[in-house]
Amino acid sequence: MATVINVSHLTQGYGKTIVLHDISLQVAPGQILALIGPSGAGKTTLVSAIMGMLRPKSGTVEVLDTPMPDRALLAKIGYMAQTDALYDELTGRENLAFFGTMQGVLKIELKQRIPRAAAVVDLQGDLDKPLKDYSGGMRRRLSLAIALLADPPLLILDEPTVGIDPELRQQIWAELHRMAKRGITILLTTHVMEDAEEADQVMMIRQGAAIAQGTPAALTAQYHVDSIEQVFLQAGRDQDAR
Numbered sequence: 001m002a003t004v005i006n007v008s009h010l011t012q013g014y015g016k017t018i019v020l021h022d023i024s025l026q027v028a029p030g031q032i033l034a035l036i037g038p039s040g041a042g043k044t045t046l047v048s049a050i051m052g053m054l055r056p057k058s059g060t061v062e063v064l065d066t067p068m069p070d071r072a073l074l075a076k077i078g079y080m081a082q083t084d085a086l087y088d089e090l091t092g093r094e095n096l097a098f099f100g101t102m103q104g105v106l107k108i109e110l111k112q113r114i115p116r117a118a119a120v121v122d123l124q125g126d127l128d129k130p131l132k133d134y135s136g137g138m139r140r141r142l143s144l145a146i147a148l149l150a151d152p153p154l155l156i157l158d159e160p161t162v163g164i165d166p167e168l169r170q171q172i173w174a175e176l177h178r179m180a181k182r183g184i185t186i187l188l189t190t191h192v193m194e195d196a197e198e199a200d201q202v203m204m205i206r207q208g209a210a211i212a213q214g215t216p217a218a219l220t221a222q223y224h225v226d227s228i229e230q231v232f233l234q235a236g237r238d239q240d241a242r
């Protein structure tokens with residue numbers, strides 16, 4: 001398998017409105033791709049298309065060599081939505097057990113995996129609190145732990161670092177890099193330039209178009225600048241001038 005995600009000339013939108021124009025991207029096994037772009041650029045729409053929650057208006061989306069949408073493939077994707085979908089009445093541990101079971105993780109495995117996933121996001125001490133006592137950042141962290149539970153070959157994380165402090169952000173990145181080394185492929189969206197710098201590949205989306213893509217090093221070299229933020233600003237100016 002050469003690619004885990006293969007998006008080719010994708011046009012996507014809602015009803016008659018076009019939100020994404022001619023997007024192509026490939027992600028190889030064990031690679032981390034960061035989708036970066038301003039609010040409303042189309043990041044979540046692209047994630048939804050890759051998950052098969054939207055059918056392409058034109059172009060194709062393949063995940064693990066399977067054209068999307070494909071319901072059966074969802075079991076192979078660890079997904080963290082931008083909006084947390086959690087049970088307020090249950091504790092953190094109960095939420096993890098519930099969603100883990102839904103993903104087909106066996107009870108005996110959950111016993112080991114729940115504390116491991118909770119440790120990645122520093123929630124070990126809060127697992128027995130009901131979710132209604134969690135802060136916004138804690139809920140984000142629990143959603144990330146849920147996405148990690150089943151140890152899927154592909155992780156799709158929509159803004160995993162929102163509401164996460166810098167120290168924990170580094171800890172999460174260390175874990176993402178470890179998973180990538182094991183061959184897990186990761187696609188994430190972010191507003192944060194530091195996240196983009198951590199990725200193997202960056203795709204910048206603005207107004208539904210891919211304005212720049214490549215490795216962080218190749219992009220900064222191509223634009224003769226020294227940060228991903230400056231690449232983004234320059235690529236945005238270039239787009240406006242066209």
Ligand SMILES: Nc1ncnc2c1ncn2[C@@H]1O[C@H](COP(=O)(O)OP(=O)(O)OP(=O)(O)O)[C@@H](O)[C@H]1O
Pocket residue numbers: 014019037038039040041042043044045046082
């Ligand atoms: N369900 C929907 N129905 C109609 N329009 C939508 C829907 N979801 C998103 N849009 C529109 O599509 C565009 C892209 O939205 P999208 O959520 O993909 O952006 P985003 O890059 O994820 O933004 P953010 O960083 O704020 O999450 C926006 O103009 C938005 O209004």
Ligand SMILES: [Mg+2]
Pocket residue numbers: 043044045082158
């Ligand atoms: Mg979004």
